[in-house]
Amino acid sequence: MVVFETQPEALGRDDRAIFPAAQAAALMANDAHALAGGDVRTFEETISSVDGERVKLATKGPLRDPDGNVIGVFGVSRDVTERRRTDAELARHRDRLEDEVRSRTRALEQANAALGQTERFLREVTDNLPGRVAYWDAGLRCRFANRAYYAWYGRAQAE
DSSP states (O other): OOOSSSSSTTTOOOGGGGGHHHHHHHHHHHHHHHHHHOOOOEEEEEEEETTTEEEEEEEEEEETTTTSEEEEEEEEEOOOOOHHHHHHHHEEEEEEEHHHHHHHHHHHHHHHHHHHHHHHHHHHHHHHHOOOOOOTTTOOEEEOOOHHHHHHHHOTTTO
């Protein structure tokens, strides 16, 4: 990257005099695209600067004389480097959290499956006991009863 000391040094030069070849080509292509389209367009451009690589949101369009003839291109740029870094950091955090949620969800699904197996096993064991087995909670609601319990009272398990 070239930094000019004075404005006259920069005048009359194109992007190739300031930026590395690949960046200059990209910037000049955006300029040509804005000129060819005949309307104002916005581009995201990455450029080298004395502060390192920067991301600019550039709005460009044809510059016209009083008769409407295109005589050049105008451009206004905003530095969005920090916003892009913040967006990338937020995306990394979001991805990490989504991975964590997937992992926890798998663990819960496995735990629920194991619990279901245990409940089915206990039901099978208690249903094959000759005695009546039931569990009533502190609110005196029946939470579990085996087959013998239901049969003793002439009820179906679905009741």
